[in-house]
Amino acid sequence: MQFEVTRNPNPVPDAEREAIIANPTFGTHFTDHQVVVVWEKDKGWHSAQVIPYGPIMMDPSAAVLHYGQEIFEGIKAYRHEDGSIWTFRPEANARRLQRSAYRMALPELPVDVFVDSLRELIAVDGAWVPSPEGEKTLYFRPFEIAAENFLGVRAAQRAEYRVIASPVGPYFTGGIKPVSIWIALDSSRAGKHGTGEAKTGGNYAASLLAQQKGYENGCSQVMFLDAETATYIEELGGMNLFFVYKDGHIATPSLDGTILHGITRDSIITLLEDRGLSVEQRRISLDEVREGVSTGEIVEVFACGTAAVVTPVGVLKSEREEIVIGGNEPGALTVDIRTELTGIQYGRVADRHNWLVKLAD
Template sequence: MTIPLTDISNPPATDRTLLWQVTRNENPTPDAEREAILANPGFGQKFTDHMVDICWSEKGGWHRPRVSPYGPIELDPAAAVLHYAQEVFEGLKAYRHADGSIHTFRADQNAARLQRSARRLALPELPTEYFVDSIRRLVGVDGAWVPSAGETSLYLRPFMFAKEAFLGVRAAKKVAYYLIASPAGAYFAHGVQPVNIALAPNYSRAGKGGTGAAKTGGNYASSLLPQAEAYEKGCEQVLYLDGEYLEELGGMNIVLVRRDGSLITPESDSILEGITVKSILELAADRGLGIEQRPVTITEWRAGAASGEIVGAFACGTAAVLVPIGRLVADDFEIVHDGPEASELALSLREELTDIQYGRREDRHGWLTRLDAETPAA
């Protein structure tokens, strides 16, 4: 079935009208099996019945948007992504509210970050309108996969890669954008607990002028070894440094909490701009709390924790939202935040943000986009 993109409200402001082709999965997951999955979805283990893909070529631009049955992607063995890692991705969620409606959170920010990542990896930039519409299209056919239990969601994974078959080191002239989705359970099944993180002084997440600010797979591949070493130390995450300066965790941003409630977060052109941490800082500013985004050294954190000036720290990311940091483990020292004040503010901000995402609190910033109201029937 072909559906003109212009049939929905707010069509993309471009000079090309894309026509969506929707092909229903002839063997969708049976209702009972899907409900069993939604009762205990885990994270990233099961996937919905459909996926989205849009093609791009140097001559044709963005074209042939499709919703099709979820399944393997066929690639030529010479596809550029397999040899030169020219790919980027995003992560966001769809939330079911108490009235049954489905919303996503700050999707325009994810679209903008995907564009920045694409620019850094010499990939084409997907217009924000196409990005948001791809989510609407997928949820339009797989809305039943959005769970309704507390703190559950449908995790959305947009990604883009170079598919042109060639072995020359240059930007690919053919690219594919895909969107898949996976139901996600509550990240903390038994309540939010502080995590232990390991300092990784012998590893660099990204270098100056590198790809640290892009959400690209190579950054995550290089984190796997230090992450495995952190597990051996009884830690759940790794903190990277740029010399003396704090960067970020393997997949989360870090924030320090002062005694007066003000917040400090590292700023650098090699840190991925987190949408969750950005939202947390805006909510903190709404409360009148001080916000500092600047370079921060590990020495400043150690001294502040020792003097009582820094009373806590937390990490932010799409999957966990926000989690207090109880202990930083280094080879020759530890930083411990174990008093009630270490996590009180963090948990309060987490509750406020998740209340907005799930529709339990007013969305005064206009961060939510409803996905199920304007989607054409497939």
């Protein structure tokens, strides 16, 4: 697919852009351009463009506003020491976007168009990719919305795929410091046979009430339990979880239809197995974690996702209890696997699995 490029006539001045990328904050500033590709039921995907960043002109009856047909992704661009720009496992993000689209009755964007859309945006906004010091990156937000103007409960016959990008620093500031997690006992993120596997805004909206309660209790994220029994740990509002046991094995909640297929999660499982470690993907109850931490069987807990990479968890907290893990200090394996993963992403560690894709020299 050929992308038509219309350059922004009023880009952010160089000095202002350099000040932004020298000290970026997550999701507050955006690059000069965006990608747009249109889908129509009788035409398929067409009209691929790179255009100036700006508001989306939308009719009040646009389907996305009324029926929530919307999906998105998160992926980063990394500047290596030689100045080249790379991204990490974009085909995996593209396939996950397709799975989300299928679940939400949206058209599935071809994998090559997804990867090309990142490359096309970098071709005009590559100067927005920060230097690698301090784990700075350019965060892409690809998303797809139902863009047909109508009121009626059916799948939209027109959709738009867009990509915007924001220079970012670490998701959690303060270095590799354990975070406190609020345990949601009275709300669920997603139910069985629902949209839990899809990366769709409704799942995140469903997490915000509990997230707000967590903030009020000094926590950075929320841990959700299964909707049926409130017994088994699923995931955080925006990250997957891993539990490290004293005997050296690691466990993570299995993908049972309610948990997002985390690409960082999958990458970490591969890197752990490369080391000869056993990784169990299974149901993990809150009771097991409580007892395991109490007896010393569970020695580390960490969360992972594109935005935060790998983050140690120091406390699990609810109205009923407070579970302190490893003395609220980052665990050795957590720090080590984080160092290896970020090293691959920034080109400092050998990419044994060919995960990196170059976007620009």
